[in-house]
Amino acid sequence: MFGGEYDMKYTLKKFISTVVTLVVVSLCVFLAFNVLPGDPAVRMLGLEASPELIEQTRERMGLNDPLLVRYFRWFFAFLQGDFGTSYSYSVSVASLVVKKIPITLTLGLLAFLFTVLISIPLGILTAKYENGILDRTITVINQVIMAIPPFFSGILITFVFGMIFKLFTPGGFISYTDDFGGFLKYLFFPSLAIALPKVAMTVKMLRGNLIDESGKDYARTAYSRGNNTNGVLYRHVLKNAMIPVITFLGMALADMVAGSIVIEQVFNIPGISRILLSSISNRDYPVVEAIIMGIATIVIVINFLVDVIYRIIDPRISIED
Amino acid sequence: MGIILDVTDLHIEFHDSSTPETAVEDFDLMLGKGEIVGIVGESGSGKSMSALAIAGLLNRHAIRKTGRIMFRGQDLLTCDRAVLRSFQGDEISIIFQEPMTSLNPVKRIGWQVEEPLRIHHPEIKKKERKERAIAMLGDVGLEHAEEVYYMYPHELSGGMRQRVMIAAAMIGNPQILIADEPTTALDVTVQAQIVDLLKKLNREKGTSIIFISHDLSLVSQLCERVIVMQKGNIVETGDTEAIFTRPRHNYTKKLIAAIPKIDLGE
Numbered sequence: 001m002f003g004g005e006y007d008m009k010y011t012l013k014k015f016i017s018t019v020v021t022l023v024v025v026s027l028c029v030f031l032a033f034n035v036l037p038g039d040p041a042v043r044m045l046g047l048e049a050s051p052e053l054i055e056q057t058r059e060r061m062g063l064n065d066p067l068l069v070r071y072f073r074w075f076f077a078f079l080q081g082d083f084g085t086s087y088s089y090s091v092s093v094a095s096l097v098v099k100k101i102p103i104t105l106t107l108g109l110l111a112f113l114f115t116v117l118i119s120i121p122l123g124i125l126t127a128k129y130e131n132g133i134l135d136r137t138i139t140v141i142n143q144v145i146m147a148i149p150p151f152f153s154g155i156l157i158t159f160v161f162g163m164i165f166k167l168f169t170p171g172g173f174i175s176y177t178d179d180f181g182g183f184l185k186y187l188f189f190p191s192l193a194i195a196l197p198k199v200a201m202t203v204k205m206l207r208g209n210l211i212d213e214s215g216k217d218y219a220r221t222a223y224s225r226g227n228n229t230n231g232v233l234y235r236h237v238l239k240n241a242m243i244p245v246i247t248f249l250g251m252a253l254a255d256m257v258a259g260s261i262v263i264e265q266v267f268n269i270p271g272i273s274r275i276l277l278s279s280i281s282n283r284d285y286p287v288v289e290a291i292i293m294g295i296a297t298i299v300i301v302i303n304f305l306v307d308v309i310y311r312i313i314d315p316r317i318s319i320e321d
Numbered sequence: 322m323g324i325i326l327d328v329t330d331l332h333i334e335f336h337d338s339s340t341p342e343t344a345v346e347d348f349d350l351m352l353g354k355g356e357i358v359g360i361v362g363e364s365g366s367g368k369s370m371s372a373l374a375i376a377g378l379l380n381r382h383a384i385r386k387t388g389r390i391m392f393r394g395q396d397l398l399t400c401d402r403a404v405l406r407s408f409q410g411d412e413i414s415i416i417f418q419e420p421m422t423s424l425n426p427v428k429r430i431g432w433q434v435e436e437p438l439r440i441h442h443p444e445i446k447k448k449e450r451k452e453r454a455i456a457m458l459g460d461v462g463l464e465h466a467e468e469v470y471y472m473y474p475h476e477l478s479g480g481m482r483q484r485v486m487i488a489a490a491m492i493g494n495p496q497i498l499i500a501d502e503p504t505t506a507l508d509v510t511v512q513a514q515i516v517d518l519l520k521k522l523n524r525e526k527g528t529s530i531i532f533i534s535h536d537l538s539l540v541s542q543l544c545e546r547v548i549v550m551q552k553g554n555i556v557e558t559g560d561t562e563a564i565f566t567r568p569r570h571n572y573t574k575k576l577i578a579a580i581p582k583i584d585l586g587e
Contacts, residue, residue, distance in 0.1 A: 226409040226411060236428070315473040316427075
């Protein structure tokens with residue numbers, strides 16, 4: 001394909017900047033938790049421990065080494081999946097977190113799937129029948145939904161679909177290890193609660209972009225070649241209108257993975273949120289560090305993927321950008 | 322010379338505001354096979370509106386059109402939309418003033434040039450379509466047509482993009498090519514090249530051309546016959562040379578006077 005080499009260079013460049021971003025973020029996270037008051041050794045042993053024992057433990061944990069040495073040790077251990085030991089439970093952070101990750105990730109991804117599946121057809125329909133009944137109705141509903149935060153729509157959904165229509169059992173979470181279908185079924189409504197405001201925003205954005213793009217000169221050219229309305233819409237306008245939407249969806253996905261923490265609380269889902277909140281209040285820093293790094297990594301990787309997809313659909317993006 | 326397009330009594334009215342605005346009044350045009358007709362006038366004279374109406378591109382509800390645009394025994398103003406679309410890009414093509422924005426920025430040049438064939442002649446195989454597109458890109462004077470085929474619009478200059486527009490407009494061998502101020506956005510040397518190209522295509526393929534411009538000297542280089550428009554009305558029409566040497570209407574005289582003197586040195 002023409003310009004294939006060009007694409008690889010772009011991807012490589014974006015990849016390198018992704019890695020650099022990750023390193024910088026990890027440095028920030030590490031430093032932040034190092035300047036926070038409180039001695040991990042004291043935290044592990046309790047305030048009554050003798051100074052000698054504390055000193056021994058500090059030495060054993062490597063806390064007396066220079067900051068940079070400790071950072072690299074932490075960073076490379078991290079890369080190998082060793083996230084340290086929880087202060088509160090004295091077990092490895094990995095064993096605490098690993099089983100929770102699929103739950104939170106599934107919740108976020110389901111919400112993203114809903115966002116894409118609902119908002120793109122709705123965006124196209126509302127733009128195609130601009131100012132029609134459907135368009136007007138959806139515009140009003142959108143305004144309302146955008147104003148409702150997910151935790152509140154979560155409570156409403158629990159009440160309406162859980163308690164009145166009994167479509168799911170509130171609090172009746174089923175683990176993915178027991179019954180994957182039941183697990184997905186339970187996550188359906190929570191992910192809907194996360195998705196709703198994003199759906200509203202995406203529909204509004206896509207509709208506006210489609211209408212703008214339809215008025216551009218190239219759309220008129222497309223009509224002049226004998227395209228019908230659908231031809232102009234799907235073959236010409238949609239791709240142009242999707243470019244900013246893809247950036248938005250990328251940010252929305254990252255936001256939804258992070259945003260699922262609140263919804264997990266509302267729907268009583270034993271994902272990352274519960275352990276994150278308890279670790280924060282117990283100052284169990286290794287656990288918090290690991291989770292923050294996990295979320296940061298997801299966000300950064302998504303941004304990288306968005307950049308790559310962007311390059312594929314918008315040929316005007318050059319390496320210099 | 323057979324008449325291929327017959328426009329009579331074309332009225333175009335805009336109904337966007339409370340009082341309807343007339344854009345074109347009593348517009349008549351007979352276009353012969355292989356003929357080049359110029360429409361001249363300042364902006365707001367209704368020349369582009371008439372052209373867009375002939376190209377079937379004034380389809381908003383707020384625009385009312387009356388009169389007749391007869392092509393192939395059909396009135397383009399009243400015929401079925403599917404019939405109109407079957408002509409668009411295949412029998413009647415149009416190129417615009419803004420080559421920078423008239424191409425789709427996210428589609429390859431080849432794809433865009435081939436589009437009329439894909440729509441109107443789906444029986445043509447992919448390979449042949451590509452060959453014809455590359456040949457057409459060569460015909461409009463683009464060097465390295467095989468490479469241009471894979472490029473995107475932003476990689477080309479304004480003049481090259483206008484050539485691409487012409488290639489896409491001409492690929493179906495249309496009866497009529499409408500050129501709506503095709504050189505206004507281009508610099509003078511490129512202007513002359515595009516005019517030469519249109520002349521060449523007219524001569525070689527026998528395509529009739531409606532050439533719209535505010536520049537009377539440009540029209541005189543290209544057209545045998547010219548229609549002068551002002552404020553939605555035709556004020557003068559006739560042989561280009563006759564109008565140039567013996568303008569009857571004051572407005573035409575003003576347009577001729579507006580041509581830089583250097584061109585009248587002969």
